Amino acid sequence: MKRVSACSRCFASRPFSSTARRRVIRPITDLPDRIKPSFLERPDATLLSLHWPSPPRNILITKKKRTPGITNSLIEYTSHLTSNYPGINIILEPESASEIHEAVPFPVYTYETAPPNGTPAYLSDKTDLVCTLGGDGTILRASSLFSHATAVPPVLSFAMGTIGFLGEWKFREYKRAFREVYMSGASDAYAKLEFPETGTSPSPPLAIDDPLDKPLSYADIRGKAMGPNRTARVLLRNRLKVGVFGPDGTRINSSVDQDTYALNEVIVHRGASPHLKIVDVFVGGRFLTEGVADGMIISSPTGSTAYSLSSGGSIVHPLVPSLLLTPICPRSLSFRPLVLPANTPISLRLGEKNRGREVDVSIDGRRISGGMGVGMEVRVLGEHVKTPTGDWVGGVPSIVRGTDGIGMELKDEDHWVGGLNALLKYNYPFGDQDSGDSGGRA
Numbered sequence: 001m002k003r004v005s006a007c008s009r010c011f012a013s014r015p016f017s018s019t020a021r022r023r024v025i026r027p028i029t030d031l032p033d034r035i036k037p038s039f040l041e042r043p044d045a046t047l048l049s050l051h052w053p054s055p056p057r058n059i060l061i062t063k064k065k066r067t068p069g070i071t072n073s074l075i076e077y078t079s080h081l082t083s084n085y086p087g088i089n090i091i092l093e094p095e096s097a098s099e100i101h102e103a104v105p106f107p108v109y110t111y112e113t114a115p116p117n118g119t120p121a122y123l124s125d126k127t128d129l130v131c132t133l134g135g136d137g138t139i140l141r142a143s144s145l146f147s148h149a150t151a152v153p154p155v156l157s158f159a160m161g162t163i164g165f166l167g168e169w170k171f172r173e174y175k176r177a178f179r180e181v182y183m184s185g186a187s188d189a190y191a192k193l194e195f196p197e198t199g200t201s202p203s204p205p206l207a208i209d210d211p212l213d214k215p216l217s218y219a220d221i222r223g224k225a226m227g228p229n230r231t232a233r234v235l236l237r238n239r240l241k242v243g244v245f246g247p248d249g250t251r252i253n254s255s256v257d258q259d260t261y262a263l264n265e266v267i268v269h270r271g272a273s274p275h276l277k278i279v280d281v282f283v284g285g286r287f288l289t290e291g292v293a294d295g296m297i298i299s300s301p302t303g304s305t306a307y308s309l310s311s312g313g314s315i316v317h318p319l320v321p322s323l324l325l326t327p328i329c330p331r332s333l334s335f336r337p338l339v340l341p342a343n344t345p346i347s348l349r350l351g352e353k354n355r356g357r358e359v360d361v362s363i364d365g366r367r368i369s370g371g372m373g374v375g376m377e378v379r380v381l382g383e384h385v386k387t388p389t390g391d392w393v394g395g396v397p398s399i400v401r402g403t404d405g406i407g408m409e410l411k412d413e414d415h416w417v418g419g420l421n422a423l424l425k426y427n428y429p430f431g432d433q434d435s436g437d438s439g440g441r442a
Contacts, residue, residue: 024101025098025101025109025110026108026109026110027109027110027112028091028110028111030109031057031058031089031109032126034124034125034126034128034153035052035053035054035058035128036151037050037053037184037185038053038392039234041390041392045233047233048235048236048392049184049232049234050234051184051185052182053185055086056128056129056182057087057088058091058109058126058128058129059081059088059089059091059128059129060127060130060131060145060153061091061092061096061130061132061133062093062130062131062133062134063096063132063133064134064135064160067134070160073133073160074096074100075100077133077171078100078104079105083213085182085215089109090107091110091111091123091126091127094112096110117254117260117369119146119149120145123146124146124151128153129153130152130154130156131157131158132155132158133160133171134158134161135160135167136165136166136306137161137365139155140263140264142155143239143263143364144364146261147363148254148256148259148260149261150261151393153397154181154234154397154398154399155399156399157398157399158174165419165423166398168415177401180232181232184232232399233399233401234398235318236392236394236397237263237301237318237395237397237398238302238382239263239300239383240266240299240323240381240382240383241259241261241380241381242259242261242262242266242363242379243259243378243380244260244376244377245376245379246375247373252368253363262300262303263303263396264299265297265303266361266362266378267295267298267307267328267360267363269294269362270295270359271359273358275354275355276293277294277295278290278291279292279295279296279348279350280349280351281296281325282345282347282348283338283344284344289335290351291327291330292330293328293331294328294329295328296325296328296348297313297325297326297327298325298326298346299323299324301317301318301320301322302396304324305420305424308326311326311337312326314339315420322382323341323344323380324338324339325337325338325346326338341382342382343384344381347377347378347380348377348378349375349376350376350377352374352375361378400415
């Protein structure tokens with residue numbers, strides 16, 4: 001009689017089908033190619049209208065790191081999208097994908113970590129829409145994932161961080177916000193859609209008592225127009241085109257020999273060195289000054305309310321095509337911040353007079369590996385967001401909210417003015433005030 005080991009009996013009595021299958025993280029190369037929307041200009045408004053040629057499918061979601069509450073919100077949000085919208089694919093950063101992929105009943109997609117001074121491969125070719133859960137830093141990180149792409153997907157941001165100047169929506173509004181972005185342009189483009197062929201059935205909705213939790217099908221979408229005035233509103237934020245070059249002209253800011261796009265700013269600063277830096281500043285190809293300071297900031301209008309503002313720079317509306325040159329703690333009090341046209345090239349060169357032989361270069365908070373030695377040069381130019389034929393290209397398309405805080409309403413609001421007043425406390429009274437004074441005015 002042949003003896004059977006205890007281990008063999010264990011395997012024989014436990015069929016493989018009884019073990020839950022481990023959910024894998026899929027590569028973004030498995031996804032269909034990106035759907036690019038159009039941005040239409042209306043004669044009576046400064047904001048653009050978002051129009052999808054077909055519903056967005058591949059949704060990249062970035063979140064504030066190491067925050068358990070936002071991780072739970074991420075699971076709630078992604079579960080809602082996959083349960084209620086046909087054909088939605090969720091793309092996450094590698095860390096987030098590893099964190100939640102076993103906690104959700106649907107596959108998640110991710111990308112390989114980018115090389116130094118580079119961006120993730122295939123991400124810009126696969127992403128239809130970007131959603132951010134966090135503060136302004138989360139939005140900047142999401143933008144940096146496309147820092148070598150000329151066309152950034154629309155960005156739907158939910159303010160869940162400590163600083164929310166760029167964040168547009170409260171997280172509790174995510175159902176309405178995403179639905180209206182998803183339906184934007186549905187009047188004509190969605191009319192001919194067919195049912196997708198999928199091998200899996202959608203998960204049940206999370207809260208069936210909420211009308212916004214009703215699962216959508218392509219049959220639900222066909223024929224339901226939001227109307228020409230109910231499209232999502234887009235603020236196209238200009239970026240900076242940045243090149244960092246060695247003394248011999250070799251580019252060191254990109255592994256693919258391309259300019260790097262910055263949403264906020266590029267900074268040349270002394271880093272760990274105790275010495276002031278001597279930076280030769282050229283504007284429009286002409287020598288401007290030999291700046292002696294802790295560093296220099298070149299910022300976009302969006303970045304004017306960031307480090308540049310803290311260093312004494314001007315506040316510039318994001319629709320004003322411009323560049324800001326702001327010195328950091330200059331030795332000479334006559335060196336004042338400058339606002340220049342966006343098409344004016346600015347160059348910063350580290351001169352031979354420096355005692356410290358190197359400075360640090362950061363683009364949207366990301367340090368360029370290797371630093372910047374004597375003779376190296378940073379060249380900056382504003383990004384063109386409109387072609388001679390009138391098409392809107394480039395920039396970071398930021399989806400903004402309507403007037404009354406409910407959604408995209410019939411009339412536009414210069415939301416930037418309200419955000420400026422709320423966050424920077426414009427005309428805020430000095431001293432203690434009577435909290436019971438509802439008027440707030442003398």
